[in-house]
Every structure is written in C-alpha cells, then in structure tokens.
C-alpha cells in the first residue's frame with residue numbers, strides 16, 4: 001500500500017475505533033519501514049501499537065453503529081462497462097474515476113478530486129446502476145441512504161440521525177447514494193412542519209458540502225426540475241440519463257442476443273423500432289421474458305418464434321403514457337407530465353413516504 005493510503009487507513013481506523021483495522025494497518029506500516037531499514041521508527045510504531053487496548057471503549061463505536069442503521073451497505077457488482085451510456089456521461093464518469101484514482105497527485109497540487117454527482121432521468125435508465133458502477137470501479141463500499149430509518153418522529157431527531165449517518169460515511173472511502181433526491185426537501189402540506197423541514201434540508205446540504213473527497217456522493221432523481229438552485233449548486237457533475245435512443249436500444253439488444261443460445265431471427269435495430277420508446281429496464285424485462293418462455297418450452301419452440309409472439313404481446317401492454325392519455329384525453333409528453341405534477345409529494349407515483 002502507498003504510504004499515504006496507509007496513513008489514511010490508520011487515521012480512519014483510529015477515528016472509528018476499529019482496532020482490528022488499526023492493528024493491520026500499523027503492522028503494514030511497520031513492515032514497510034523495516035523494508036526501508038528504518039528500524040528505529042518501526043520499533044516506535046510497534047511499541048505504540050502494543051499500547052493500544054484490545055477492546056474498544058463502548059462510546060466510540062456507538063455513534064458509528066447508529067449511523068450504520070441509516071445506511072444499506074452493499075458490495076457493488078454492477079460494472080460500468082456493461083452499461084450503455086450517452087457519450088458525455090461515459091466520458092465524465094471516466095474523468096471522475098481517474099480523478100479519484102489519482103487523487104494523491106491532485107492533492108499534491110492543492111486540489112481535490114470531484115466527488116459530488118447528480119444523476120437525473122426517467123426510471124430504469126441507469127441511475128442506480130451508474131452509482132453502483134462508480135463504487136465498483138473505485139473498489140469501495142456502496143452505501144444507500146435509508147430514508148425510512150433516517151426520518152425521526154420527533155422534531156430534531158432527523159438531524160441527529162443525519163449527523164450520525166455522515167459521521168459513519170466519512171470513516172471509509174465509499175459511494176454514498178441518495179436515491180429519489182427530489183423527495184428530500186419538498187415541503188409538505190403541513191405548514192407547521194415547514195420550518196423544521198427547511199432546517200433538515202439545509203443541514204443535509206451543509207453535511208454534503210463538508211464530506212471529504214474520498215466520499216463520493218451520488219444523488220439520483222427522476223424530477224431534476226423539482227430541485228432548487230441551492231441543491232443544484234452542490235453537485236460538480238450533473239448527468240442526464242434519458243431513455244435510450246433507437247441506436248442505444250439496438251446496442252443493448254445486440255448484447256442480449258449475444259447471450260442467447262439461438263439466433264433472435266431479427267435485427268436488433270428492427271426490434272428496437274418495434275419496442276418503441278422504452279427504458280433499458282423494460283428492454284431487459286422483455287428479453288428476459290423471451291428467455292424464460294424459451295427455457296420453459298424445453299427448446300421445443302424456436303427462440304425466434306417466441307420472440308415474434310412476445311413482440312405482439314408487447315404492443316398490448318399497459319404503459320404509463322397510455323393511462324395518462326386516457327385520463328386527459330390526449331397523448332402527453334413526459335415533459336408536460338412532469339410540469340403538471342403536483343408540487344407536494346401527495347399523489348406522486350413513487351417515494352411518497354420518503355419525504356424528509
């Protein structure tokens with residue numbers, strides 16, 4: 001491990017009271033110093049380590065533990081290479097990863113790597129996947145904030161929990177993921193709660209500002225237009241993940257076809273045209289349905305026949321745009337839909353319970 005990384009892990013282990021991590025980091029430092037014939041320093045480090053008590057004091061872990069309750073920790077699996085991203089998005093994500101990987105060089109010049117990203121776009125086009133992919137590329141933990149555990153029933157409690165969450169997050173390099181970020185800070189109908197909510201939001205933004213650059217904060221929203229300027233300002237990278245173009249969808253389908261045991265019997269681009277304007281998640285669901293049906297047929301039916309049948313069924317499915325059009329008597333674009341959406345969280349399709 002590089003000397004700077006070792007120093008960092010020692011400090012972090014000390015700050016969190018993680019004795020096991022502290023011991024292994026210091027032992028690595030001792031070994032490194034010995035390999036350089038710095039025996040006096042190695043001996044002093046060893047003696048300092050021997051003086052560390054075996055059991056940590058209860059108080060030092062309790063804060064971190066409580067912070068842990070408001071975070072879902074997962075091992076990132078999604079790889080960025082497996083995603084089909086608009087060119088500017090792919091380019092900027094690559095830049096961020098390089099800045100993080102070569103942070104030592106930037107810091108030597110008094111600069112920090114970028115570490116605050118806002119992802120926006122309609123459901124199912126890769127917001128969560130990109131956040132996870134960044135964690136995978138950086139080989140760090142993926143922390144998803146759990147709003148349900150964060151929101152306290154008593155005034156003031158939410159800020160205390162938020163403070164603990166951030167205390168915990170800053171103990172390790174990680175990606176800290178805030179999903180449905182627009183649900184935070186949206187004022188509720190109850191006017192007496194408004195002041196309290198404003199305090200929570202400004203506290204949250206302040207905490208995000210103060211995070212060290214080895215914590216990569218990723219916020220995702222389906223409704224970027226609902227975020228206020230104070231929120232936008234925080235994010236150094238603002239990336240749009242729109243629905244795929246026909247070409248992007250065809251590229252995605254091509255990759256799916258490659259994993260199939262039989263030819264699809266149709267050009268990916270033609271299929272993309274037949275599926276229409278859909279998200280990557282829907283395209284994936286379509287492809288998986290074809291595969292499921294093929295598996296269940298025990299290879300008695302050709303995959304291309306099953307695919308043709310599924311395309312016909314696909315045309316009959318109920319889509320959100322259809323139901324909106326039926327209600328309003330016309331076909332509305334998604335931009336019109338979002339403009340017409342109520343400014344309170346009541347009646348929103350998702351995340352109504354997550355408003356802080």
Ligand SMILES: Nc1ncnc2c1ncn2[C@@H]1O[C@H](COP(=O)(O)OP(=O)(O)OP(=O)(O)O)[C@@H](O)[C@H]1O
Nearest residue numbers: 082083084085122123124125126127128129280281
């Ligand atoms: N750009 C993409 N390229 C390839 N596959 C994608 C892409 N976007 C989404 N997918 C597929 O769709 C699945 C769902 O996507 P994801 O959960 O990242 O969407 P999301 O934007 O976070 O949606 P939501 O707003 O509903 O949270 C992913 O697991 C992945 O398999």
Ligand SMILES: [Mg+2]
Nearest residue numbers: 127128129179
């Ligand atoms: Mg998501």
